[in-house]
Amino acid sequence: MPKVGTYRANSVIYFQGDLGDKIFVLQRGRVTLNYNDIETGKLIREIIQTGEFFGVKSALGRYPREENAVVLEDANVLAFTVPEFEAFSMSNTRIIIKMLKVFSNQLRHIHKQVENLMENPSAVNAETGLFKTGEYYLRSRMYSQARYVFGRYLTYYPAGRLAEQAGRYLETAEAALARYGDGKGPAPLAVAQSASAQAGSSDAASTAPQATAKPQEGAGLSDVAKDYYNAVSLFSQEKYQEAMKILKVILETGSESEYVGKAQFDMGRCLFALGQWDLAIKHFTGIVQSAPKHPDMSDILYIMGQSWEKKGDKARAKAFFAKVLSMPGDDDSSARIKAKKALGALGGA
Amino acid sequence: MADLAGFSRFARTYQAGEIIFSEYEPGDSFYLIQAGRVRITKIVGDIEKNIDILSAPEIFGEMAILEGAPRSATAIAVETVKVLEFNRANFEILMMGNPQIALRLLKVFTKRIYDQKRRFMILTLDDPQAKIADVFLMLDETQGAQNQGEELGDKRDFKVTVDDVAHWAGMNTAEVQTLLSHFSNQRRIELYSDHIVVKNINDFIRFVNSKRKK
Numbered sequence: 001m002p003k004v005g006t007y008r009a010n011s012v013i014y015f016q017g018d019l020g021d022k023i024f025v026l027q028r029g030r031v032t033l034n035y036n037d038i039e040t041g042k043l044i045r046e047i048i049q050t051g052e053f054f055g056v057k058s059a060l061g062r063y064p065r066e067e068n069a070v071v072l073e074d075a076n077v078l079a080f081t082v083p084e085f086e087a088f089s090m091s092n093t094r095i096i097i098k099m100l101k102v103f104s105n106q107l108r109h110i111h112k113q114v115e116n117l118m119e120n121p122s123a124v125n126a127e128t129g130l131f132k133t134g135e136y137y138l139r140s141r142m143y144s145q146a147r148y149v150f151g152r153y154l155t156y157y158p159a160g161r162l163a164e165q166a167g168r169y170l171e172t173a174e175a176a177l178a179r180y181g182d183g184k185g186p187a188p189l190a191v192a193q194s195a196s197a198q199a200g201s202s203d204a205a206s207t208a209p210q211a212t213a214k215p216q217e218g219a220g221l222s223d224v225a226k227d228y229y230n231a232v233s234l235f236s237q238e239k240y241q242e243a244m245k246i247l248k249v250i251l252e253t254g255s256e257s258e259y260v261g262k263a264q265f266d267m268g269r270c271l272f273a274l275g276q277w278d279l280a281i282k283h284f285t286g287i288v289q290s291a292p293k294h295p296d297m298s299d300i301l302y303i304m305g306q307s308w309e310k311k312g313d314k315a316r317a318k319a320f321f322a323k324v325l326s327m328p329g330d331d332d333s334s335a336r337i338k339a340k341k342a343l344g345a346l347g348g349a
Numbered sequence: 350m351a352d353l354a355g356f357s358r359f360a361r362t363y364q365a366g367e368i369i370f371s372e373y374e375p376g377d378s379f380y381l382i383q384a385g386r387v388r389i390t391k392i393v394g395d396i397e398k399n400i401d402i403l404s405a406p407e408i409f410g411e412m413a414i415l416e417g418a419p420r421s422a423t424a425i426a427v428e429t430v431k432v433l434e435f436n437r438a439n440f441e442i443l444m445m446g447n448p449q450i451a452l453r454l455l456k457v458f459t460k461r462i463y464d465q466k467r468r469f470m471i472l473t474l475d476d477p478q479a480k481i482a483d484v485f486l487m488l489d490e491t492q493g494a495q496n497q498g499e500e501l502g503d504k505r506d507f508k509v510t511v512d513d514v515a516h517w518a519g520m521n522t523a524e525v526q527t528l529l530s531h532f533s534n535q536r537r538i539e540l541y542s543d544h545i546v547v548k549n550i551n552d553f554i555r556f557v558n559s560k561r562k563k
Contacts, residue, residue: 060455096444111415
């Protein structure tokens with residue numbers, strides 16, 4: 001059973017650098033976590049709210065405490081050992097989910113900070129890295145792995161600098177796989193050498209552009225795919241305006257129905273994220289009318305419901321959430337679960 | 350184990366040797382192993398390095414929580430592998446009914462956050478030699494628990510290559526090679542092709558602390 005500890009004002013529950021296996025919950029009083037920001041060195045004071053957990057990461061991860069936990073006003077603190085916390089969490093999933101969200105945000109944040117410092121020449125760019133990975137597998141006669149990686153390369157970078165070579169290597173890998181099987185036959189890359197190395201140094205790079213017309217899927221589609229993934233990435237960075245610009249181009253070009261459909265949906269998500277409820281509703285209504293079989297229909301209806309709810313129209317919101325539940329498909333799709341929850345919060349079906 | 354019967358539509362099966370995802374590929378899914386073993390590898394220079402072998406009920410690919418970031422390693426099925434595939438949008442559904450998995454993911458995140466913070470500390474050092482020394486301190490802090498018993502006083506043996514150190518320090522291999530040779534000439538480390546011995550870890554601790562700005 002977790003134990004309640006009583007701490008007087010100005011005492012310290014734990015110091016930075018301490019090793020400790022306790023996870024705390026503030027029950028009464030005031031506690032702050034004091035630490036220096038790793039980027040600026042500035043002293044940060046984080047006030048713990050009553051009912052809030054602290055000391056979770058260092059206890060679960062078994063690494064030293066990262067802050068001083070200082071008591072400002074006499075406090076009662078519940079202390080869990082890690083096994084006690086684990087047992088507690090089994091019946092309190094919501095708390096764990098909340099922590100997961102907090103931690104995943106922290107992870108995203110620190111990862112971005114690290115990325116910012118990593119701007120250096122040794123960092124391999126993802127496109128070249130993927131290609132080189134394929135080369136490695138081809139050279140090692142792991143044909144099916146090479147086939148996978150070059151296939152991925154062409155999916156993500158259909159008009160990429162090394163696309164022509166990737167296409168050729170893909171064919172080589174397929175042929176070798178069919179003729180010899182994995183791990184057998186003459187090493188296909190011993191002769192061909194490494195194209196990625198050449199491309200960096202010599203004129204191989206300048207000959208690459210003629211490849212753009214070659215990939216079977218066609219260059220137009222390729223660019224659309226690339227643009228679409230850029231837009232999704234911008235969306236995830238909350239750069240909605242920029243994402244919308246790209247999505248607009250995809251919709252206007254309209255060259256690949258798969259991406260046009262996706263872009264339509266994401267356009268609406270951007271409008272919603274920007275708080276443009278009316279525009280979001282209008283946009284989604286357009287999709288519902290023109291593409292009633294859109295693969296993301298449940299999500300579309302759910303966001304429309306959310307938009308109405310944001311506008312304060314509970315009746316319409318409910319109607320849309322109910323519609324999500326009436327859609328055919330999996331019972332536990334995310335839209336259905338969210339709609340059910342939303343409907344419950346609005347006072348039932 | 351958790352009740353995952355309702356999640357069959359997330360189920361994927363991979364045959365032995367099949368790649369689940371490749372290093373540098375943009376990733377938006379992460380995986381919970383249900384059966385079979387998964388090899389996590391990285392190609393460093395001309396060698397495929399095994400980073401880990403995972404089995405049920407472990408989670409991998411969780412860095413997909415950072416949308417758009419390329420995969421930092423390749424995941425290959427060792428034998429027939431059954432996984433559940435999730436992404437940022439739907440992981441909450443799985444976690445809701447499966448606190449064990451949520452707790453496991455929570456622990457994975459705490460470790461990743463720590464790793465990244467530690468990495469950040471290395472990268473903010475100005476002195477390139479201190480960066481390299483700090484890489485060894487980081488490895489010592491994270492490997493310490495596993496290597497107990499093998500430690501001989503202040504001496505530490507790290508199963509890393511120059512490329513690995515360069516990777517962690519965010520520096521290019523040639524520069525790291527030069528600086529490591531310098532350390533080696535000073536007899537502070539012993540340099541081998543597949544491992545590096547630090548003669549006195551406390552010497553490195555003092556060195557790094559003296560270079561860290563307050």
